[in-house]
Amino acid sequence: MKKLLIILHDLNAGGAEKMMMRLAGALVDAGNDVTLLMLTGGGIHARQLDSRVKMVELQSPRSARAVPALARFLRANRFDAQLAALTHVNVVAIAAATLSGTLARLHVSERNAFSYDKYVNRQLMVRVAYLVAPLLYRLIPNPVICVSRGVAQDLVSTTIARRRDVTVADNPVLDNDFRDKQPGLPSHPWLLQKSAPVIVAVGRLAPQKGFDTLIAAFAAIPDPDVRLIIFGEGALRPQLQDLAQTLGVADRFDLPGYASDPMAEVAAADCFVLSSRFEGSPNALVEALSTGTPVVSTRCPHGPQDILVGGIVAPLVAVDDPIALAQAITQQLSTPRSLQRQSRIDAAARFMNASAVETYLAALLGRPSP
Structure with a gap:
């Protein structure tokens, strides 16, 4: 049994939040101890989270201000692998993992076409996150987990990220049955x-x-x-x-x-x-x-x-x-x-939980791809 952590902003409406919630449950089904941490907290999907998944809410007023609290949490709770989702959360997680000495176990993921998505949210801190993320993706030890081959190619083609800086894992969209x-x-x-x-x-x-x-x-x-x-x-x-x-x-x-x-x-x-x-x-x-x-x-x-x-x-x-x-x-x-x-x-x-979770475990734990 591996101890795994998923890091999100919250569990409000959105495809990324829904898929990370499903991934958490699928990872538990595969025999792992899973914690889902929210930098802020709550959201309409929170009540649908698998009861076997541990839920932590840092209650930070903003994602960017959650770095110290997340660093303390990572230092106090050692995980075999940590997975962050969404660009601005990835930047926060990289900073916190660096401060806590857990960067080697951190994996970040891109859920959308980076070159398009960076124009959607024009808040200053989100714009800054999109500016610095590609540089960080070159420096961190583990490749960015992309939700599709197209997202991976987009990141490589439109930023300074290199081919070796990305990998792909499918979404766990469907129940196995x-x-x-x-x-x-x-x-x-x-x-x-x-x-x-x-x-x-x-x-x-x-x-x-x-x-x-x-x-x-x-x-x-x-x-x-x-x-x-x-x-x-x-x-x-x-x-x-x-x-x-x-x-x-x-x-x-x-x-x-x-x-x-x-x-x-x-x-x-x-x-x-x-x-x-x-x-x-x-x-x-x-x-x-x-x-x-x-x-x-x-x-x-x-x-x-x-x-x-x-x-x-x-x-x-x-x-x-x-x-x-x-x-x-x-x-x-x-x-x-x-x-x-x-x-x-x-x-x-192809997007059944059992199939998708194997691609994630391969990325997170270095297992051979199925």
Whole structure:
């Protein structure tokens, strides 16, 4: 049994937080003693954390101010491996590990396309973190664990990081028995009592997700009965609602907020769409594939091309091209649902907990890759 630590900012909504929570549980399943530490604390995912995972909250008012407390914790609690996630947390963890003498056991991870993600949060300390992180990545003893080959290549191509400074480990997106589980009942009335084809998307209502392009594509679909639901929350809610109104599709469009069981909603839909402008490794796309529901994705950097095997498993279209997106969705809606269903499920299987955790253990503990 190895003693492992995962370091996050908090457990609020976000793909990285959700995946680190799942990874913690999967590492426990693999026979390890796992602690999840939050620099601040709390978050909507906290109550979903596996009860076998120890949870520590430093309650720092800001991530950057957590360095002394984290250094004390690392010095007092020796772990076989420490894993930090997200760029600004990585910088804090590197500083604390250096002060505590545990840098040799620290691993950091990048969860998104670095060259795009650095422009999302313009807070001063986050911007500073993105400036210094590539230099630190060259100096630390362990390679940066990237969530996909595209993220690794992006880091090497757009910063001073070298090929030897990166490695790749898949996200633990799915339970090992996902093939045997029946989806739950959807909560949305358009999916519970379906009277017309329904398109579904899931994600934060933020520019990265390209939901404005999706709404424009939806308006260009010839069938006037098709409906669109986007599950998620965020700052762009008013703009997206206004766009739907302007394009004349507001009566067939809904933004119901977060779904308690998004996979149940996706499983009942006729098509799932990932309209993102950039990603790291889109977990929602993997979850959608696992239900067998037809999917369409943008060819955004990075992840979809790898997950969908260059478009063999499901259609890939250019980013910010609503007409191409509308055509691909229309094609999927007119194709028998059973066509390529097994291929979609098989493509998702790579991201089962058991498979993904082995790639992480190989990176964290120096085990040979499976």
